[in-house]
Amino acid sequence: MKFFILFLLLWDGETWRTMSGQEILERAREMCKIAWSPCDTQMGYIGNLYYPGTIHNGVLYTHDYQEYVTFNGVTYYVHGMDDAMEFYSGITTAPKFFGYWTGNSSGGDDGIPRVDKATPDDWVGDPWYNYYGNDCSGFVSICWGMPERFDCRGFINDANGPKPRYCYRISNVGELPLDRIKPGDAIVITRRANDGSIKDWHIMIVHEVNSIDRRIYTYEQTPPIATELNRLADDLIALNCQVIRRKDLSDDGGSEPPPNAPSVSISMDVIITQLGTYPATVKAVNIPEEPFLIQVGVYTGSGRLLWRNTYEGHNGFNYVNVNYPTCGVRQFLVLFYIKSYSGIIYLQRAIYVTYVPGGKQESINEIEEGEALQSKSSVEETGDLLSQLAVKLKGNVLYVEGVREAIPLSLYDVAGRKVISATITPSSPHLDVSQLRSGIYFVVFKGRGNTQVKKRIVKF
Numbered sequence: 001m002k003f004f005i006l007f008l009l010l011w012d013g014e015t016w017r018t019m020s021g022q023e024i025l026e027r028a029r030e031m032c033k034i035a036w037s038p039c040d041t042q043m044g045y046i047g048n049l050y051y052p053g054t055i056h057n058g059v060l061y062t063h064d065y066q067e068y069v070t071f072n073g074v075t076y077y078v079h080g081m082d083d084a085m086e087f088y089s090g091i092t093t094a095p096k097f098f099g100y101w102t103g104n105s106s107g108g109d110d111g112i113p114r115v116d117k118a119t120p121d122d123w124v125g126d127p128w129y130n131y132y133g134n135d136c137s138g139f140v141s142i143c144w145g146m147p148e149r150f151d152c153r154g155f156i157n158d159a160n161g162p163k164p165r166y167c168y169r170i171s172n173v174g175e176l177p178l179d180r181i182k183p184g185d186a187i188v189i190t191r192r193a194n195d196g197s198i199k200d201w202h203i204m205i206v207h208e209v210n211s212i213d214r215r216i217y218t219y220e221q222t223p224p225i226a227t228e229l230n231r232l233a234d235d236l237i238a239l240n241c242q243v244i245r246r247k248d249l250s251d252d253g254g255s256e257p258p259p260n261a262p263s264v265s266i267s268m269d270v271i272i273t274q275l276g277t278y279p280a281t282v283k284a285v286n287i288p289e290e291p292f293l294i295q296v297g298v299y300t301g302s303g304r305l306l307w308r309n310t311y312e313g314h315n316g317f318n319y320v321n322v323n324y325p326t327c328g329v330r331q332f333l334v335l336f337y338i339k340s341y342s343g344i345i346y347l348q349r350a351i352y353v354t355y356v357p358g359g360k361q362e363s364i365n366e367i368e369e370g371e372a373l374q375s376k377s378s379v380e381e382t383g384d385l386l387s388q389l390a391v392k393l394k395g396n397v398l399y400v401e402g403v404r405e406a407i408p409l410s411l412y413d414v415a416g417r418k419v420i421s422a423t424i425t426p427s428s429p430h431l432d433v434s435q436l437r438s439g440i441y442f443v444v445f446k447g448r449g450n451t452q453v454k455k456r457i458v459k460f
Helices: 021-033 084-091 136-143 152-160 233-238
Strands: 068-071 074-077 099-101 128-130 167-172 186-192 198-210 215-221 226-232 242-246 263-268 276-285 292-300 305-313 316-324 331-339 345-355 378-381 390-394 397-401 407-413 418-424 430-432 439-446 452-459
Touching (some): 021 136, 021 198, 021 215, 021 226, 136 198, 152 186, 152 198, 226 233, 263 331, 263 345, 276 331, 305 316
Antiparallel strands (some): 068 074, 099 128, 186 242, 198 215, 215 226, 263 276, 331 345, 397 430, 407 439, 439 452
């Protein structure tokens, strides 16, 4: 077998050093804008053809991570790329159709790439891996000057770990004002399957943020080629995207991680066997103003206030009492607010509690802001379309999943007053609720023949 070193494109990484946000953007821009023309016909990830004499811009998308490859009887050493110029050097001298498709068409063994006779005739819709190119996490690794190549999971694990090495978490998109996201930051999308497992990942570099239009402009390695895109911030909020930032940025005060964010954890009984007063423990961490107030409220499932009390708190463990008065109800909603004396709300937590005489256990979970207070619809009379709807409140936007046609909806407060009326559609399945105060609301969807579905949400 012949052994031929075409180009040494091993992922060497870089010595970790301080970088500027501008340098990150210049690297990203170069990989999106670099002009190249192949010396022989090449194929892209989704079957795009690139011919000699034609000019293209941007690094090709690929998932190939092999170190040595055998192509038409010749072995090449091709793995990795450290910058846009290494891609240019490879793609402008590579032999014809220098890659392979990933399926098993034309008699290939199941799951084994056909690298010996890879041609466009073999391609029937499976991804095509060119030996020269990059994927999204490799793109960010180059932009950030990483000493080792990270995949998306590696970035998330490092950013959220107890001792981040190269990057740290800022927040999810929507948790902070958009202008807190800086050029050079990365945004990670995690898509999950119905069973909750991670289906796929994607990571991109932020180029610009327009808070007025609520758009985020990005550089990213996407199929079939690296490019610049703009995305609606609300779409990223709906996907629970996380913003992470490179450490050691020269234009970010050295870019050391900010002080730990305020947090609170609550220990209390979620199953009570008799009505009365029960203790609860509130552990507060990094609340910036001490002492502060811990306000506890107990509500019925329909949102009626039963009991409320306020305690003075401090960082550390706080011991409070929660009173469940005799009222003939079976389920209670307990809301905890951590406030400053001047009225600033730092944190909120909501816990659903069930009263079960005799102590029969049920599964009750702490809920987060905007999460539906019941997993199933409270259905008075419903059709199939309405029963499949799901609601989620993120920030000031109410998202409805499962919309297949135009559906009228109304929001009511706990006093029964209608506060919003609107119609959602498959192309616009969300609603601005920024004008609503904190509290419990009912979302009522109306279908044909006066059918309706009612769901409850909490807005903090």
